[in-house]
Amino acid sequence: MATPSSIVAGARRKLGAGPPRYSAAGLVRKGLSGDSWPRVWRDVELKSSYDVVIIGGGVHGLATAYYLATNHGITDVAVLDKAYLGSGGSGRNTAIVRSNYLTPEGVAFYDRSLTLYNTMATDLNLNVMFSERGHMTLAHTDGALRTMNWRAEVNKLQGIDSSVIDPTEVGKLAPSLDVSGDSRYPILGALYHPPGGTIRHDAVVWGYARGADHRGVEMHQKTEVLDILCEGGSGPDGKGPGGRVTGVRTSRGDISAPIVVNCTAGWASLISDMAGVKLPIHTRPLQAAVTEPVKVFLPTVVVSGSLHVYVSQTDRGELVFGASVDPFNNYNVGGSLEFTEELAGHVLELMPGISKMRLLRQWAGLCDMTPDYSPVMGDTDVDGFYVDVGWGTYGFKAGPVSGEAMAEAIATRAMPKIIAPFHISRFATGELVGEKGAAAVGH
Numbered sequence: 001m002a003t004p005s006s007i008v009a010g011a012r013r014k015l016g017a018g019p020p021r022y023s024a025a026g027l028v029r030k031g032l033s034g035d036s037w038p039r040v041w042r043d044v045e046l047k048s049s050y051d052v053v054i055i056g057g058g059v060h061g062l063a064t065a066y067y068l069a070t071n072h073g074i075t076d077v078a079v080l081d082k083a084y085l086g087s088g089g090s091g092r093n094t095a096i097v098r099s100n101y102l103t104p105e106g107v108a109f110y111d112r113s114l115t116l117y118n119t120m121a122t123d124l125n126l127n128v129m130f131s132e133r134g135h136m137t138l139a140h141t142d143g144a145l146r147t148m149n150w151r152a153e154v155n156k157l158q159g160i161d162s163s164v165i166d167p168t169e170v171g172k173l174a175p176s177l178d179v180s181g182d183s184r185y186p187i188l189g190a191l192y193h194p195p196g197g198t199i200r201h202d203a204v205v206w207g208y209a210r211g212a213d214h215r216g217v218e219m220h221q222k223t224e225v226l227d228i229l230c231e232g233g234s235g236p237d238g239k240g241p242g243g244r245v246t247g248v249r250t251s252r253g254d255i256s257a258p259i260v261v262n263c264t265a266g267w268a269s270l271i272s273d274m275a276g277v278k279l280p281i282h283t284r285p286l287q288a289a290v291t292e293p294v295k296v297f298l299p300t301v302v303v304s305g306s307l308h309v310y311v312s313q314t315d316r317g318e319l320v321f322g323a324s325v326d327p328f329n330n331y332n333v334g335g336s337l338e339f340t341e342e343l344a345g346h347v348l349e350l351m352p353g354i355s356k357m358r359l360l361r362q363w364a365g366l367c368d369m370t371p372d373y374s375p376v377m378g379d380t381d382v383d384g385f386y387v388d389v390g391w392g393t394y395g396f397k398a399g400p401v402s403g404e405a406m407a408e409a410i411a412t413r414a415m416p417k418i419i420a421p422f423h424i425s426r427f428a429t430g431e432l433v434g435e436k437g438a439a440a441v442g443h
């Protein structure tokens, strides 16, 4: 069987030619020709062994596969998903990107992601509809204003465009907000972060999947991982600390692999348990909703931690709302009436003028919460078993940097500096990276 180092040394496969590029006229001609479009990624036979198996076909898993192939020439990679690509958190988030975090570690990390999102349309040759529309986090209390100032200073020290603005400036940026000061939760100011915005989440999934496919990576949907195969560990079946991973058992048969990467959300702790690796994670749903489309009137992303709500308007005109995670562990991805009622009350407090708009639909995503609101990334006590998990409510915005850094960690067998603070060992040493103050909403 290949070893991790032989993979890195030996894997230098010729990269694919890349997806077809059309001129504007060529695109129209193709559309009118009646010819079928090429598949975005291949549908190939599942093999019985790979150099790397990635569990989870969301942005994190696909980005890891893409950067393994693109940056390190490691292409004998299978991405497995028990449903379809993007069916988990990647397709269930509110598509917000930003880097105005509270800790220096968080700011550097999310800023790299934003940089990669900025050039993604060109890098992946796909219009991912990145909209750098600015991001505003409202403060309704002196305490919140203090945290905004703190974040602004941490941000500025790392060269991030982020500052505290007063209610008049808030009103100029988003005239639909009630900045009169007469509301129950008056707006006292906001942290304004011009580089933040939104990006089309499913396009990001398709872009990474297509890019990885063109470089030889295989995507296997409807392939559920039932167990992780290990040997030499201190626990039952050779699992746990001191052991090493040898492959995975799936709903379509066993696969041997010296490297297995857990890139799941919602199921992160269950999958890690299969290798005997315990994670300090609890899983909670986060509900979201979207309205009917109306003329575009909200130019920035608006967040209120005190009112547990954030809102942005899509290019089609719908308002997309998100809230806090539900206050209990659950795997339900449906919506609840309690959420809708609370959301409506809070949104109307901020924007009384939209009371006639109708909600079209609601959904939930599963959030794997860690004690310090930062992810768990890198290698583990089981050789060859890697984790990129614990993504709480911030996983989508971290997809590109996570993929890039996880690919480097796997290829070099060393933790890249940018993710070193997020290693699982911090829960033993107590070196937590407390990001609660930078969450979009109260948790």
Ligand code: PYC
Residues within 6 Å of the ligand: 094, 096, 098, 310, 322, 393, 394, 438, 439, 440, 441
């Ligand atoms: O942290 O920006 C954020 C966020 C948006 C939606 C959920 N979390």
